[in-house]
Amino acid sequence: MKQTAREYILKKLKNSPRQPIPAKPDPSFINVICCDMEETIRTFSEEVIRQSGRVHRVKNYEEAFEKLTEIASAEGLKKIIASTDNVIAPLSLSEWGRQNQIQVFSHEDFMDQDAFKRSVFDEADADITGVDYAIAESGTLCLIHDKNQPRLISIAPIMHIAIVLAERVFSVYEQVVEKITADKDNLPSQFTFITGPSMTADIQATAFRGMHGPKHLIIILIG
Numbered sequence: 370m371k372q373t374a375r376e377y378i379l380k381k382l383k384n385s386p387r388q389p390i391p392a393k394p395d396p397s398f399i400n401v402i403c404c405d406m407e408e409t410i411r412t413f414s415e416e417v418i419r420q421s422g423r424v425h426r427v428k429n430y431e432e433a434f435e436k437l438t439e440i441a442s443a444e445g446l447k448k449i450i451a452s453t454d455n456v457i458a459p460l461s462l463s464e465w466g467r468q469n470q471i472q473v474f475s476h477e478d479f480m481d482q483d484a485f486k487r488s489v490f491d492e493a494d495a496d497i498t499g500v501d502y503a504i505a506e507s508g509t510l511c512l513i514h515d516k517n518q519p520r521l522i523s524i525a526p527i528m529h530i531a532i533v534l535a536e537r538v539f540s541v542y543e544q545v546v547e548k549i550t551a552d553k554d555n556l557p558s559q560f561t562f563i564t565g566p567s568m569t570a571d572i573q574a575t576a577f578r579g580m581h582g583p584k585h586l587i588i589i590l591i592g
Contacts, residue, residue: 406535409505410590413538416508420565422586430459433532433589437497438469440530440587446494448472449530453517456499456532473497476519489521495528496583501560502545503538510563510588511545520561529563529583535592 414424466473479485502511514520
């Protein structure tokens with residue numbers, strides 16, 4: 370009797386050599402991937418650049434203002450939407466915008482959800498958000514979403530400017546996931562991992578940047 374494709378596949382699976390289940394990584398391994406803060410920061414920056422992002426490292430919020438002004442001038446930014454999270458709050462972006470003839474607004478400026486969506490998709494030249502955590506091994510940003518960090522702000526405008534505090538950069542994903550899930554009674558409803566500018570590909574694997582999100586990712590790293 371002729372063997373069916375299903376029977377052939379099942380037989381092949383049954384006769385395939387058994388592979389041992391990989392041992393769970395030793396937690397201490399996480400701590401030695403990047404042995405100090407400077408190495409962690411360097412790895413993070415290199416990975417962001419490898420993913421076509423840009424990193425500008427500054428000492429403090431004052432220098433962050435200067436770099437932000439430089440970026441806005443170079444990119445011709447006139448309208449920016451910003452989150453209101455605890456990393457962004459010390460920047461007083463509305464005042465900065467007035468001083469530099471840039472309109473800076475947040476989700477709190479909109480009573481109408483449709484008007485908010487229209488602004489972030491069609492009107493904003495860029496967005497500015499804080500970052501809850503960053504991951505060195507892949508140059509990834511982690512944003513925890515709540516009323517001060519609406520998800521749409523970081524994914525709709527064509528340019529995402531992210532403010533990262535150096536002490537929030539960790540070596541690997543496991544460390545960040547552990548931080549996020551530490552308080553079981555107050556888990557966030559959602560969070561986003563961002564690695565480089567938005568990218569997708571067609572059926573022939575031709576990559577396109579910025580088709581469904583920011584085409585440019587710029588990070589200002591403070592500390």
